[in-house]
Amino acid sequence: MPNTGRPSRDCHLCRQRRVKCDLARPACQRCIKYGAQCPGYRDQQELVFRNADPTAVKKRQKRQPLSQIQSPGTSETSSSSSSSSSSTADPAPLPVLKVTPNGEYVFDTSADLFLIDGGHCHAPTLSRPVFEHWTVHSVPIILNVYSNLDFVKNMYRDFADDGPLVWAAHLFSRTYVTNLQYPTSLYRDAHQETQRELSTYLGKTLSLVSEALKTPEGALRDDILATVWLLTNYELLVGSLSRTETLSPWHLHARGLYSILKARGTAPLYTNHGRMAFWPAFSMVQIQALVSNTECPPESEEWLNAIKASLQGHPGDGLGVAISAFIVKVCSVQARIFSLLRRRDFPAASREYPDLFDQLRTAEKEFEDWLESNPVGNHVLEVYAISLYHSAIVKAYRGIELLINFLTHYPPCQVPLEQLKEDRECCFRMAQDAAQSILEGVPRVLGPLSSGKEKSPKDVFDALRVIWPLIAVYVMSICRPEQRLAAEGLLFYIGRELGVRQALNTYPDQLTLPQEATEPLGV
Missing domain, CATH: 1.20.190 (Delta-Endotoxin; domain 1)
Known part of the structure; x- marks a missing residue:
């Protein structure tokens, strides 16, 4: 029996359980909430091409080809003559990408999308909008924000999996987009939904970092150092530096950076890659000392001397x-x-x-x-x-x-x-x-x-x-x-x-x- 309804875009587990899926990538939040591993989503081709019975196939074969369909109010003569000149017609603009309030990207199908077939331009109408969850763009946003830092670019190139860096990217990017889209306030429901989503990303990021730091090599991993550094920047996006208590999130993350740098020691500082990872983290550690009126880490002089020893050529x-x-x-x-x-x-x-x-x-x-x-x-x-x-x-x-x-x-x-x-x-x-x-x-x-340049x-x-x-x-x-x-x-x-x-x-x-x-x- 053919599937005559709109195909479901939910993940495999949500479709099997017959519950609503939020379509988050790389894993939906419902699966995460219930502690299940999200099995992923159906292939896009599977959503477009569906099996049908022989009767439906014959009906489609009897339909008039799109190139022979006449526009309302035109004759057969004008139709045939226009078909010969259609090969030189300029195609209309592509659909416009828009963002829905729930964070999904959708193509506006009000404009015609032209397909070239044997020299003829056809203008089919898309049967439904093409949705793409915003998490697909979270890592590109991070790479754009820190385009001047090779350290960040290298991290996402070397650790492009479902690790803490990806979840930190979701957290940072979602906060950044929300701050720009709603500069002063949010509708109550939208605000609550956003906070729940951000809490999930933050919890997942902290959980992965904590799990990694329990292993002997955890503090030596560059992606863990980069993730904690991103968390300090996230706290600046939400404004937690205004809270100067010793247990405020920004101060905790800054002290976490110090603990990681201490565990890494001086060996990485003799390499260019190690120094690239060191400077952003150490700068945040020093700012934390300035803010809290405390001394810098006692290892600071040892670290700086190690960098001095390797300054030749750098x-x-x-x-x-x-x-x-x-x-x-x-x-x-x-x-x-x-x-x-x-x-x-x-x-x-x-x-x-x-x-x-x-x-x-x-x-x-x-x-x-x-x-x-x-x-x-x-x-x-x-x-x-x-x-x-x-x-x-x-x-x-x-x-x-x-x-x-x-x-x-x-x-x-x-x-x-x-x-x-x-x-x-x-x-x-x-x-x-x-x-x-x-x-x-x-x-x-x-x-x-301030001179009117488009912000990025x-x-x-x-x-x-x-x-x-x-x-x-x-x-x-x-x-x-x-x-x-x-x-x-x-x-x-x-x-x-x-x-x-x-x-x-x-x-x-x-x-x-x-x-x-x-x-x-x-x-």
């Missing part, structure tokens, strides 16, 4: 090593400062202040001397690296300012009040100069977007790289009001136009500190 890593070494010193200084402030230890703060201030100024001069001997260009990656350096400057001098404010309330302080006032003015000047450099560098990355997923990566420097300017009260206002405008643009929610969820510069650190005496 001068491009020199800037990264110099900036990373500076950030290591900044994080050490700020961690000591905030420890003193939280303990309200006035005597220790008075003793350590000269050394802390001198360490920061020395580290800054060492980097400036290196930069003078190794000038950098205006490449986007170099602009980002310098912006990260300037954000560390802003953060460091904000810490020194808080320590100076604190010491103004301690009469026995061994540093004279006039010297503290002078140092405080220096902190404001250095931080505000660095903030201005950040603001002037951002248009080199985002400038083409690869613009998201540029936005993710400048978001922390802009946040540093926006939340630090040591910067001038007009600088903070400019940073706020750029963050709002990134959040609304590029779908990076972190730009709209910046955390305020409000730390649990003694009142003396925020209100200086006699200044």
